[in-house]
Amino acid sequence: MKKNISIIGVPMDLGQMRRGVDMGPSAIRYAGVAERLERLGHSINDLGNIEIAQPERVHTSDSTLRNLKAVAEGNLKLADKVDEVIASKDFPLVFGGDHSIAIGTLAGVSKHYENLGVIWYDAHGDLNTSDTSPSGNIHGMPLAVSLGIGDESLTSIGGYSPKVKPENIVIIGARSLDEGERELIKERGIKVFTMHEVDRMGMTKVMEEAVNYLKDRTDGVHLSLDLDGLDPSDAPGVGTPVLGGISYRESHLAMEMLAESNLITSAEFVEVNPILDDKNRTASVAVALMGSLFGEKLL
Template identity: 60%
Template sequence: MNKTIEIIGAPSAFGQRKLGVNLGPDAIRYADLVARLENLGLEVNDKGNVKSPAIDMQKYRSEQDGGLRNLPEVVEFCETLCNEVDQTITAGKYPLVIGGDHSIAMGTISGVKKHYDNLGVIWYDAHGDLNIADSSPSGNIHGMPLRALIGDGHPDLINIGGYKNKVKTENIVLIGMRDLDEGEKAYIKEVGIKTYTMSDIDRIGMGQVIEETLEYLKETDGIHLSLDVDALDPVETPGTGTTVPGGISYRESHLALEMLHDSERVTSMEIVEVNPLIDINNKTANQAVELLVTFFGDKLL
């Protein structure tokens, strides 16, 4: 990789109800992210954290409003993040966004898509994040970003960045699925999103999953990797808000990221949902850094 990696902190907690995920970007920094990347011979620029709206605790903890909790704050944050990502790519740098809850993906990908005609997305996660307000059991917007990016949902969410329909359903691959709401299952079947559940990974192995993913996305002109640390088994990454047992192993994840690095086709990345307030000795942030340095080229030999 010959581009400067530009780190953009995205400290949003508005997409869910557990404070602490907004501290995720700094927890990842404290785990020596910049130094580890520079040790690979990479040029790194840390832009700092995107400015976030203030958290009104009474509102933050209140019941959902029309099925969309903290909608104005999520939209404001994502619009700001979209602009930051757009500027990074315009400057010829590689955007690495560190979150923050997964609602930030609406901002990240809205900024990325301005530079690609046929963007592919790898959604590495335990969850599909394909809800709309009517199908969401919680009203948490971090369960809706991918559906909004496709172009379904509240107008304020689907029009972040000033346009909609950022990602085509045929350009999405879901990896690590093991906790899908009924509405998400129906939607995946209806539109035919390429999906690898944990059962699929167990059956064919992570290596084949990544090979098939890259082949499936061969017509795209860029690929964005959106990695939620809850894709991994909570034994590996306990410091995240929506843990689901039986996840991807640490070693399987390193293999996936090694292969994605070697493909030279992933043009932007974000890592989300690290929550140091519910972590154990910053273990999840440290694991996140290990995954990131693997993705950017660290190898044993």
């Protein structure tokens, strides 16, 4: 099914400490994403980048959360833009930037759905708060924020909270969870397929269960794919690599199965850091996975 896809770049590197991830949207574009999706018959409208404050001009507030004010402002702009894209009946495809941008993406998406589902494809749970985070980096908090847990300047973006219900979330590929995140997962009953399940069940079974779990309880599903969900051998250009991740081929299978399910109504690909990469390899992986998500097949 051909789509009208609006691309939004978010050069955000304020949600964490490693510079370079702000160049992720440019790296993904350079890897040929528009051309690849157009070859599949989709119509592409590249809306350019959301303007993000430069780190040198950012003053951290009294909060323990790093660059809180600037991260909140950037996500507010993103939420408004995503809202506009969905209102125009286009499919929003967001490029990061660090994973804190999911706060704005979900704020813009969720207002259009009664029961938005979320597939969080990531090595991490991103369920930390100011109380549980060991670093104060907001890129480790966007899923908690979207559940309505966290600083009000973040949870209130879009004018409502929460953006998603815990029973409508599926995390895939987790292998690095802080203690507070583990407690929150158990407390809220969030469905998680760790790497143990991926290894033991196989990606086919994991994706079948994820799709079946979400299809009858949601009226739209957002895919938030962090490139560190893949093993660093396949996606080296990420800020927080964790060994023992999902393989390149398993990830293609996951995207192909999501394409067949026709469940995904919005998507973002985040944490591509060209400075840490090898010849733009990670951005190229992201583009290849987008090809599979939007219907690319060998035959």
